[in-house]
Amino acid sequence: MPTKITLPESELPTHWYNIVPDLPVPLPPPLHPGTHQPAGPEDLAPLFPMDLILQEVSDERFIEIPEEVREIYRLWRPSPLYRANRLEESIGGPARIYYKYEGVSPVGSHKPNTAVPQAYYNAKAGTTKLVTETGAGQWGSALAFACSIFGLECEVYQVRASYDQKPARRAMIEAYGATIYPSPSDRTEAGRKILEMDPDTPGSLGIAISEAVEIAAANDDVKYSLGSVLNHVLMHQTVIGEETLKQLALVDETPDVVIGCAGGGSNFSGFSFPFVREKLAGKMDPVIRAVEPAAAPSITRGSYQYDFGDAIGTTPLFKMHTLGHDFVPDPIHAGGLRYHGMAPLVSLLAEEGIIEAESLHQTETFTKAVQFARAEGIIPGPEPTHAVASAMLEAERAKENGEEKVIVFNLSGHGHFDMTAYRAYFAGELIDYEYPAERIAAAMKNVPVVAG
Numbered sequence: 001m002p003t004k005i006t007l008p009e010s011e012l013p014t015h016w017y018n019i020v021p022d023l024p025v026p027l028p029p030p031l032h033p034g035t036h037q038p039a040g041p042e043d044l045a046p047l048f049p050m051d052l053i054l055q056e057v058s059d060e061r062f063i064e065i066p067e068e069v070r071e072i073y074r075l076w077r078p079s080p081l082y083r084a085n086r087l088e089e090s091i092g093g094p095a096r097i098y099y100k101y102e103g104v105s106p107v108g109s110h111k112p113n114t115a116v117p118q119a120y121y122n123a124k125a126g127t128t129k130l131v132t133e134t135g136a137g138q139w140g141s142a143l144a145f146a147c148s149i150f151g152l153e154c155e156v157y158q159v160r161a162s163y164d165q166k167p168a169r170r171a172m173i174e175a176y177g178a179t180i181y182p183s184p185s186d187r188t189e190a191g192r193k194i195l196e197m198d199p200d201t202p203g204s205l206g207i208a209i210s211e212a213v214e215i216a217a218a219n220d221d222v223k224y225s226l227g228s229v230l231n232h233v234l235m236h237q238t239v240i241g242e243e244t245l246k247q248l249a250l251v252d253e254t255p256d257v258v259i260g261c262a263g264g265g266s267n268f269s270g271f272s273f274p275f276v277r278e279k280l281a282g283k284m285d286p287v288i289r290a291v292e293p294a295a296a297p298s299i300t301r302g303s304y305q306y307d308f309g310d311a312i313g314t315t316p317l318f319k320m321h322t323l324g325h326d327f328v329p330d331p332i333h334a335g336g337l338r339y340h341g342m343a344p345l346v347s348l349l350a351e352e353g354i355i356e357a358e359s360l361h362q363t364e365t366f367t368k369a370v371q372f373a374r375a376e377g378i379i380p381g382p383e384p385t386h387a388v389a390s391a392m393l394e395a396e397r398a399k400e401n402g403e404e405k406v407i408v409f410n411l412s413g414h415g416h417f418d419m420t421a422y423r424a425y426f427a428g429e430l431i432d433y434e435y436p437a438e439r440i441a442a443a444m445k446n447v448p449v450v451a452g
């Protein structure tokens with residue numbers, strides 16, 4: 001049995017997969033924040049270049065990847081699929097475990113899979129600068145890298161809690177030539193408003209999005225770039241799942257369980273949507289599971305309704321699982337999972353029962369991640385510790401029940417810049433925050449009521 005299942009560069013996918021035409025029910029459209037009418041491409045034009053807007057609303061099943069983008073993808077793609085032989089031994093039992101490893105990208109996560117095409121289409125459209133938010137810094141470093149390749153300026157608003165916890169990511173973002181500010185900042189009206197209400201706020205992805213959107217909307221040649229949630233972002237990530245399908249076929253495996261962690265939903269979707277396609281076509285029937293943190297359990301505890309993508313209500317309204325746009329999750333170490341909502345596509349699939357979701361506390365995910373690291377060598381980023389833990393718990397259940405399950409998960413990135421989180425774990429200082437029922441109820445009161 002091979003340890004690494006690799007594909008030659010000639011097997012790099014030629015197309016992204018757009019799941020929209022395969023959905024069992026139509027995707028509810030985003031709504032204009034003021035009128036609550038369906039938002040058209042012209043509403044998105046101040047923020048995104050037209051090529052990306054057309055992808056956002058496309059119902060074509062496959063969209064060709066430009067050769068300029070494939071050339072950059074080849075720096076790290078196709079990424080390896082590992083058979084977790086030593087982890088299987090350490091757990092015992094009959095389960096076979098595979099993981100797709102996206103930590104081989106230049107910045108150590110799946111995020112460049114979309115940062116590169118986003119920078120490419122912006123450069124092609126004459127954008128001079130991209131503005132964005134970042135949580136843990138993974139997205140900021142991915143976009144900074146992509147902007148450096150296509151000659152764009154890049155400005156990053158980083159969630160305060162992560163800005164303070166992860167100075168190495170800041171330096172990395174600066175190494176690629178971008179500028180970075182902690183969010184909330186006093187550079188935007190949104191930031192100033194939130195600082196006035198709570199000067200000590202740890203910040204949130206929703207707040208940082210408000211700041212970046214405000215700056216992009218005010219300048220014609222400045223655009224905004226989002227690292228997750230939107231349809232086109234999820235679509236760019238499907239190279240992960242397309243490669244994994246081919247790799248599993250090489251070793252004659254069909255998965256019983258497909259697992260990814262979910263913050264905004266991009267790595268989970270990119271990994272799992274090609275499997276959802278095969279499942280809907282009746283070619284396989286795996287359980288497909290999104291794993292979220294107990295501190296921001298949007299799919300498992302949120303409600304499926306229209307809400308804003310940012311914290312102060314400037315973006316369009318998206319029908320999604322939400323905890324309320326002004327809900328600020330506790331400062332768990334998985335900064336990339338601290339988001340109040342979930343991608344509309346993931347939300348719809350969960351609502352239709354095609355995928356399932358689970359939430360885990362960080363002490364458990366880090367306990368499993370350390371066992372994983374000692375067996376496999378790779379130290380997972382705090383976000384994918386959720387996928388690692390769910391896969392290992394699945395393997396433990398398979399052992400108890402004597403089931404020969406094939407478990408496949410996405411290891412979305414390594415944790416080399418997140419070792420303060422592991423230090424906190426080893427010092428016994430990780431906090432498993434209680435379910436913040438009251439704060440979520442308060443935030444849900446501020447979600448606009450949308451007819452229909």
Ligand SMILES: *Cc1c(COP(=O)(O)O)cnc(C)c1O
Pocket residue numbers: 108109110111138139227228229261262263264265266267268336337381383384412413414
């Ligand atoms: C950003 C990030 C996530 C969470 O974002 P999704 O859009 O849900 O994938 C997960 N893992 C890693 C490594 C990340 O950088």
